[in-house]
Amino acid sequence: MSNGFRKYDWAILTGLVVASFLFFQLAYSYHLFLKEQIQLFLFTSDYFLSYFTKPAWLACYLGDFLTQFFYLKGGGALVLSLLLGLEWIVVRTAISRLSQSVFSGLWALLPVAVDWSIHCNTLHPLSATIGFILVLILFLIYSFIANKWLSYFVLVLFSLTGYWLAGSSFLLFPVLALPYDFHNQRAGWLKWLLAFLLIFSAPIVLRHHYLLTFLQSFVYPAFSLKYLLLPASVVLAVTLAFAFRRIELTYSKRIAGFITASFLFVLFAGVWTQANFKFEKILALDIETYFGNPDKVIELARKYNLKNNQAAYFTNMALAQKGLLAENLLDFYQPFSLGLIPPVTPEQNWQSIFVSNEVFYLIGDMNMAQHSAMLGNTFSPYQRSSRMMRRLAEINLATGDSAAATKYLRILSKTMFHRKWAEKQLNMLQSGKADNWLTNKRRQIADADMLRKSNDYLSSLKFMVEQRPDNTLAVDYLLCYLLLNKDLKQFRENYDRFYLDLNRKVPKVYAEALLAQLVASGASQVEVMKYHIDAKIIKQFAEYTNEYDQSSGNINALNRKFARTYWFYYHFATMQKK
Numbered sequence: 391m392s393n394g395f396r397k398y399d400w401a402i403l404t405g406l407v408v409a410s411f412l413f414f415q416l417a418y419s420y421h422l423f424l425k426e427q428i429q430l431f432l433f434t435s436d437y438f439l440s441y442f443t444k445p446a447w448l449a450c451y452l453g454d455f456l457t458q459f460f461y462l463k464g465g466g467a468l469v470l471s472l473l474l475g476l477e478w479i480v481v482r483t484a485i486s487r488l489s490q491s492v493f494s495g496l497w498a499l500l501p502v503a504v505d506w507s508i509h510c511n512t513l514h515p516l517s518a519t520i521g522f523i524l525v526l527i528l529f530l531i532y533s534f535i536a537n538k539w540l541s542y543f544v545l546v547l548f549s550l551t552g553y554w555l556a557g558s559s560f561l562l563f564p565v566l567a568l569p570y571d572f573h574n575q576r577a578g579w580l581k582w583l584l585a586f587l588l589i590f591s592a593p594i595v596l597r598h599h600y601l602l603t604f605l606q607s608f609v610y611p612a613f614s615l616k617y618l619l620l621p622a623s624v625v626l627a628v629t630l631a632f633a634f635r636r637i638e639l640t641y642s643k644r645i646a647g648f649i650t651a652s653f654l655f656v657l658f659a660g661v662w663t664q665a666n667f668k669f670e671k672i673l674a675l676d677i678e679t680y681f682g683n684p685d686k687v688i689e690l691a692r693k694y695n696l697k698n699n700q701a702a703y704f705t706n707m708a709l710a711q712k713g714l715l716a717e718n719l720l721d722f723y724q725p726f727s728l729g730l731i732p733p734v735t736p737e738q739n740w741q742s743i744f745v746s747n748e749v750f751y752l753i754g755d756m757n758m759a760q761h762s763a764m765l766g767n768t769f770s771p772y773q774r775s776s777r778m779m780r781r782l783a784e785i786n787l788a789t790g791d792s793a794a795a796t797k798y799l800r801i802l803s804k805t806m807f808h809r810k811w812a813e814k815q816l817n818m819l820q821s822g823k824a825d826n827w828l829t830n831k832r833r834q835i836a837d838a839d840m841l842r843k844s845n846d847y848l849s850s851l852k853f854m855v856e857q858r859p860d861n862t863l864a865v866d867y868l869l870c871y872l873l874l875n876k877d878l879k880q881f882r883e884n885y886d887r888f889y890l891d892l893n894r895k896v897p898k899v900y901a902e903a904l905l906a907q908l909v910a911s912g913a914s915q916v917e918v919m920k921y922h923i924d925a926k927i928i929k930q931f932a933e934y935t936n937e938y939d940q941s942s943g944n945i946n947a948l949n950r951k952f953a954r955t956y957w958f959y960y961h962f963a964t965m966q967k968k
Contacts, residue, residue: 399482399495406499407475410506415467418665420673421512422466427680427777428512428744428770431458432804444600445593446521446557446611453517453611461776461807470509473519478502480526481624487533488570489631493638496649497631501623503653507660508616512669512741513771518612521556522620528552529566538576545581549588553596557611562621564589566628613771616664623656671696675704676745680777684708691722700742702729706870707752715866716897719873720954724963727874730867731847734762740769747781753864754834755854760785761844776808783815788831792819834861847871855888865889873899876960878907901927902956931957 414422431437431454441447456473460466482498491497505522508514528548535541545567552560564586571577593607602610609617638645671694678686687708691701705722706729709715723729732738734746747762763785767778783798796819802812818825824832836857842849851868854861865888872881881903889900896904901923908918909931934948934957941947945962952958 396495402495402499403475403478406478406502407471410474411467411471413467413506413661414470414509415464417667418510418670419464419467420670420677421510422460422470423677423680424512424673424741425466425515426457426460428775429454429457429772430774430776430779430801430805431455432801433806434804437804444602444610445553445596445607446517446555446559448555449521449524449557449559450515450517450611453515453520456520457516458806470516473516473523474502474506477505477519477523480523480530481627483530484526484533484566484624485628485631487530488566488573488628489635491631491635491638492642493634493645493649494631496646496653497627499649499653500627500656501620503657503660504619504623506657507664508620510661510665511614511616513613514617515611515613517557518559518617518620521559521611522562524556525552525559525562526566526624528556528560529563529570532563532567533570541571541576542581545585546588549585552589553592558593558608558617559621561589561593561608562624565621565625569628668696668698672698672700672704675701675708679704679707679748684711688712688714695723697723699725699728699732700745703732703745703749706730707749710752710863710866713862715870716899719870719899720956720959724874724959726963727847727871730871730874733845734765735845740771743769744775744778747778749867751781751785753851753854753867754831754836754858754861755850755864756785756789756835757839758844758850776802776805780808780811783812784831787815787819787828788835790832795819834858834863852884855884859888859891862892862894865892869900873903873956876963878903878910878960882907882911896921896923898927899956902931903960905931906957906960930955934958 438451441451444450456469459469478495478498481501482494485491485497486494489497505519509519532541532544532548535544548560548563552563564582567585568577568582571582593602593610594604597604597607600607600610605615609615634645671690674690674694675687678684678690684707687704691705691708694701702723702725706715706719709718709722731749732742732746734743743762744766747759747766750756750759750762760782763778763781767773767775767782770778779798779802783795783802786792786795786798796816799812799816799819802808803816805812818828836854838857840853842853848868848871851864851871854864855868858864868884869881869889872878872884885900885904901921904921905918905923905928908921930952934952934955937948937951938957938961943961948958948962
């Protein structure tokens with residue numbers, strides 16, 4: 391029976407590519423953006439040679455090369471959908487070679503559905519899929535060799551080099567090739583004893599050389615044992631295709647319906663269990679922050695209304711960039727000061743540490759920004775990140791460390807999509823003329839520094855503001871930090887010291903907090919008047935106080951009208967779990 395494509399095969403392939411593109415572009419694109427940011431692909435000989443320190447060098451090199459394109463809008467979805475399409479082609483051809491089933495195209499959808507689902511995990515690399523495709527291509531090459539002795543030679547050659555080229559996926563090769571040889575009456579026990587010995591001993595023998603654990607050696611270049619579901623699904627698809635082969639013409643519609651339903655079940659169940667759509671929303675705020683779109687961040691924050699520390703973190707930075715932090719602070723969920731500056735502790739996951747530098751860079755604390763960026767690079771999955779490399783270059787440009795900045799920029803100049811930006815900054819360094827963004831950033835930086843604990847954020851903010859009282863971002867972060875921690879006494883002291891001289895309108899949250907503190911401290915009418923608090927806020931405060939007293943502090947009575955006031959936050963806000 392012919393192995394060629396039929397009309398319905400082209401329909402399946404087209405539908406698969408279109409559907410996967412739409413899913414990853416419309417529902418999961420921010421995960422793909424992050425996958426590019428946690429890698430760094432360089433066009434240098436040393437970088438190329440570094441791939442030989444681990445197995446699957448060809449799969450990893452090709453996978454990381456293609457991951458670069460995830461930087462482009464739509465690039466990740468396009469690359470991944472085309473790769474899934476190619477995967478379907480080789481799986482379909484392999485199933486057809488082994489079973490001669492007329493439904494090879496439908497059976498091939500099952501492994502693709504599994505791989506589609508696993509790609510919903512941020513850490514599942516393209517190299518794992520490429521390694522899987524390479525192994526199937528090697529099997530197809532082997533299956534088309536008619537000469538007996540040439541097949542012996544190719545089998546030994548593939549057995550010696552398969553793990554080196556494709557990684558753990560190559561363990562699938564004998565599972566497919568041996569049944570094919572038996573079916574075509576060219577299997578010899580000595581031949582396959584040698585092949586199995588070479589193939590299955592390779593991960594064990596080479597794991598010390600490649601510095602891998604026992605489990606890592608059997609899943610590399612993937613990170614998780616879940617990856618083993620992919621080769622297992624191919625074995626299952628081949629087995630089912632062979633089992634149904636004798637009745638598929640008689641019950642063709644029923645079998646086609648069964649396979650289609652199985653594919654849809656595997657795909658939806660896999661996406662349901664593997665995809666994290668809440669994290670996708672958090673990543674949307676993160677990535678839009680990375681691309682410098684604070685308006686988009688605020689828009690998405692209003693839309694999602696997430697009760698999450700990281701969501702608050704990115705939202706607050708966007709508000710600060712737009713000068714709206716103190717005005718709209720309580721329009722969004724606030725997990726006390728954790729939403730302003732998240733802690734970097736051993737309990738945090740790598741992604742939280744990865745983005746921890748953003749706030750320090752925003753307010754101009756370059757020492758803390760550099761510390762956090764280095765931690766972010768170290769704790770990221772590959773320990774080399776295009777995003778952290780660019781941030782380290784920006785930090786050293788701002789601090790005037792030309793040597794360090796040049797080092798990072800030269801690295802970035804060897805990339806595909808960060809090269810232009812890096813070359814522009816290198817030209818700026820050579821000309822000695824700073825761009826506007828750099829001039830503005832340098833105005834934020836303190837002239838001195840002090841010894842401090844990395845998690846003593848209050849001391850850091852105070853020091854920043856003392857050094858640069860005109861750094862309005864740092865001033866707002868200091869005052870909001872105190873407000874969210876309900877420290878009204880220190881808030882008023884620092885407001886009087888740093889904010890009054892800025893000649894700015896009193897933001898809503900500051901006015902509400904000042905009123906509460908002034909009344910609590912028994913301030914005179916003259917003292918109240920010097921803060922120029924809006925009369926509407928004073929009137930609303932009187933209403934809140936009256937209703938609070940009448941309801942004996944009943945949260946339900948106050949929630950509808952005063953939920954977004956600082957007074958309500960001060961009385962009722964409690965820390966919620968993530």
